[in-house]
Amino acid sequence: MSLDYKFAFSPDHFDGFFRDETFRGDFTYRNTDPRRFPFPFDRDDYMYAVNIEPHVPGRKGTAFEHLLDVDEHYIAEMTDRAKVLAEDPLRCQSLPHMELAGWDVLELIMEAKARDYPQWFSLERDGNRWRWINRPLGIDESFTFLDASTLPYGPFEYIMRQTQGDWTLQDEREGTLWMDAGIATSQADWSLDFDIGMNFHEWHAPVPMAHEKGIFDRALKFLLKLQHGAPVRRFNWTMTVNPLLDTAPETYPKWGTMKTSVTPENIGRKQHLRVELQSLYRLPRSNAIAFDIRCYLASFDEIVTVPKWGRRLHRVVRDLPEELATYKGFIRNRPLMVEWLSQYDDGAPTSSGWFADD
Amino acid sequence: MTLTPVAPTIRSRPVYAPLAAVPGHLHLVIADGEGAEAVTDMLERAPDAAGFLALTHFLYCPGPTGTDLSDRLQALGAMQFFRAPTIPALLPRLQRVLTDAHMGSRFYLAGSEGLIGQAERDIMATGFPFAAIQKEHRGSTLRRVQCVHCKGITENVATDPFQCSHCGLNLFVRDHYSRRLAAFQGVNIDAEDPGEVPESVVRFT
Ligand code: HEM
Numbered sequence: 001m002s003l004d005y006k007f008a009f010s011p012d013h014f015d016g017f018f019r020d021e022t023f024r025g026d027f028t029y030r031n032t033d034p035r036r037f038p039f040p041f042d043r044d045d046y047m048y049a050v051n052i053e054p055h056v057p058g059r060k061g062t063a064f065e066h067l068l069d070v071d072e073h074y075i076a077e078m079t080d081r082a083k084v085l086a087e088d089p090l091r092c093q094s095l096p097h098m099e100l101a102g103w104d105v106l107e108l109i110m111e112a113k114a115r116d117y118p119q120w121f122s123l124e125r126d127g128n129r130w131r132w133i134n135r136p137l138g139i140d141e142s143f144t145f146l147d148a149s150t151l152p153y154g155p156f157e158y159i160m161r162q163t164q165g166d167w168t169l170q171d172e173r174e175g176t177l178w179m180d181a182g183i184a185t186s187q188a189d190w191s192l193d194f195d196i197g198m199n200f201h202e203w204h205a206p207v208p209m210a211h212e213k214g215i216f217d218r219a220l221k222f223l224l225k226l227q228h229g230a231p232v233r234r235f236n237w238t239m240t241v242n243p244l245l246d247t248a249p250e251t252y253p254k255w256g257t258m259k260t261s262v263t264p265e266n267i268g269r270k271q272h273l274r275v276e277l278q279s280l281y282r283l284p285r286s287n288a289i290a291f292d293i294r295c296y297l298a299s300f301d302e303i304v305t306v307p308k309w310g311r312r313l314h315r316v317v318r319d320l321p322e323e324l325a326t327y328k329g330f331i332r333n334r335p336l337m338v339e340w341l342s343q344y345d346d347g348a349p350t351s352s353g354w355f356a357d358d
Numbered sequence: 359m360t361l362t363p364v365a366p367t368i369r370s371r372p373v374y375a376p377l378a379a380v381p382g383h384l385h386l387v388i389a390d391g392e393g394a395e396a397v398t399d400m401l402e403r404a405p406d407a408a409g410f411l412a413l414t415h416f417l418y419c420p421g422p423t424g425t426d427l428s429d430r431l432q433a434l435g436a437m438q439f440f441r442a443p444t445i446p447a448l449l450p451r452l453q454r455v456l457t458d459a460h461m462g463s464r465f466y467l468a469g470s471e472g473l474i475g476q477a478e479r480d481i482m483a484t485g486f487p488f489a490a491i492q493k494e495h496r497g498s499t500l501r502r503v504q505c506v507h508c509k510g511i512t513e514n515v516a517t518d519p520f521q522c523s524h525c526g527l528n529l530f531v532r533d534h535y536s537r538r539l540a541a542f543q544g545v546n547i548d549a550e551d552p553g554e555v556p557e558s559v560v561r562f563t
Contacts, residue, residue, distance in 0.1 A: 191506050197538035205370035206534050249506045256549030
């Protein structure tokens, strides 16, 4: 498998569905249809909560339509991931006892994609002899399930190089979850290399306010009861200047100055709401829990094309407690954001729920 | 002198408690600097100090600020006593000793956080349960810090911010702690405004 997928992009490939775009350098990332964006606020204010719901397929034409959303950014995101891994292999790690969980998650992803997107992916199985076809990335692989020597990477890394979103695999021991494998190339400023091997309360240690509210105690209790076949999901969000997927602490000295580049003139284009649609799956063989952190980016310009979202984002950003704005890393630009967003808030009431037209 | 107080901060930050002699087949006592005093205090409280010492292997080195209580520990007459000049010189011996340890072994770590963290990391890597390990922090609060950027570890960090001894970036010291690395995390302080580095303050001694 090549590191840098060299598809000759042409408009007629896959009916021109996949965008040829970048998350670095000239930042050509855009959303063709902003209404597809999973806007995370179902009301006009925000505070941490145990916001967990069943991960069941949702409305057509949204990011919730399928178990795993494959969207127009797929190829560009996989290209960006390959570049990050070439620069820093520590972004994908798996402790030795996690190989079985890696196979579990490979199976989960291949089955879901072949079922929901048969035009792009297919999986043929004859006992443990599997053939996987990934047309957008030009992959046709025959391998033996549970035999790592038959794949070009370990099972976890192999499937992660073909899957949007950062993923971590949690082993369950001693009444808690241990982050013992993971990949992080589109993370909101946390280090996989530092956190790997930690338990649920340890890796959440830097989060303000939520420990005191008992949120992590309750969330963990809930997760320990997670059943195979009954995945759950939740939202998280932050802010990112430029559509930079890889906001890693490792490279912070390289991207930190972008935060100072926002002006009243360019904020609509540069400032992005970064949403993580997180889903959790109990895995059948290993009993581990897979955690998918799928990142979606939308510029403020794109958000305000939906009047309800523009009004609401203004109110959320304006009223967010200072600790959260600081932790999420946008305290320095908040005044500018609030000022700009206020043009799109006429004070009208907003309907509850996050969908654009509710 | 007693247990070094650790301000309760965040959940990944290690916590410590006074050592207590518990029944076991082998007592591995690993200490540096003032940690020797935690050991002698424990022995004073122990119901059968002589019986304990007969099953004890001491691994000791001077602390990061130079405190060397080797003589006091050696005079206790334990089954085995080993003095290393530094922590890196102590760890290979610990790894060898661990190959002979078994489920009835008990671990007592005392002294600086750097010593405790690295010994705990090596003990846990051999599969011993967390519960078999006791830790008492005494003496120096100097920190072992990993630079999240270049991954190099700087030992005995006293100031915040400090300069990474590997890549030279100015780092602030977080309380976020990795047991796998036995280190706190250091993050570039002037990433957003290059050159704007606040004056260093001595936070750890
Ligand atoms: C096993 C699955 C999970 C993993 C691997 C995970 C991982 C993480 C990580 C790495 C962070 C960043 C911490 C930092 O600042 O260094 C984080 C933040 C956070 N997590 Fe989790 N998490 C998981 C499940 C959950 C659940 C179920 C909840 C439900 C309440 C939750 C709530 C939060 C919150 C509120 C934050 C702060 C986010 C922000 O304000 O940006 N997490 N999580």
